[in-house]
Amino acid sequence: MSDGLQGPAPEERPRPEGRRNSQGIRIDPEVEAEPEPRRTTITALVENEPGVLSEVSDLFSRRQYNIESLTVGTTQNPEWSRVTVVVEEPDPNIEQIEKQLDKVVPVIHTRELGSDAVSRELVLVKMDADEPERVHAITEMYDGTTLDAGPRSVTVELTGSEREIDDALDALRQFDIREIARTGKTALARGETKTSIAPDRLK
Incomplete structure (x- = not known):
């Protein structure tokens, strides 16, 4: 007569996968949330x-x-x-x-x-010239410059942070934007912090 239930030896038993959280509950690795971007x-x-x-x-x-x-x-x-x-x-x-x-x-x-880096980007915006005075007023409000003004179109330049550029574009969309050319961000570390460190052999 058997002394107990038969089963695999401890070393042969399948081991559960996944880590345990702070409460000791094991988390299935397939359903564990991915890190947020x-x-x-x-x-x-x-x-x-x-x-x-x-x-x-x-x-x-x-x-x-x-x-x-x-x-x-x-x-x-x-x-x-x-x-x-x-x-x-x-x-x-x-x-x-x-x-x-x-x-x-x-x-x-x-x-x-870091988030405190000094950053800027530039955008050129070409619009219909139906209301040139209003276009000029909004461009000046965002410290922009009118680069080209003709009977049918106006092209302006805006420079600022990403948020400032987004806000300016939102304000200008009422004028039927024809084309946008946006550079993307360029940045340097703030203050005395060096943005990049070059090896002595390259200095």
Whole structure:
């Protein structure tokens, strides 16, 4: 007669998957919520040579990261360029973006900028010229400039933070906007903090 129920040995029993929360309840990894994405700005100092922007763009394309904008321009050193990327991704992906960018050979230094960074973008807006005086008044209200005014169209320039640009565009949409050209964000760290750090061999 058996002393008890027969079953697999302890080491043969299936182990439940998933971590336990603070109450000790095990969470199914398949239903555990994914980290929430957040919008942030990443800046990369790169060597100014042919193909660098293509390499950076290919990295984002291969990994299928969600890019909001990407800008590139020269710096105080003509041998360097600064790439500014705005992404919306969960924290683990943001960390991976920085690590992967650092592996690109022409990249000198990469970092995520804080929310207090000094940032600006520029937009050109072409509209119908039916009400040029009202267009001019709203453009001035947002510290913009009229670049071209003709009998049929008006083109203005606006510079500011992302929110300021969005607000200005909302105000101008009443004038039948024909075309918009928006640069995307460029940014530097605030105060004495260095935006990028170049190795001594490159200074």
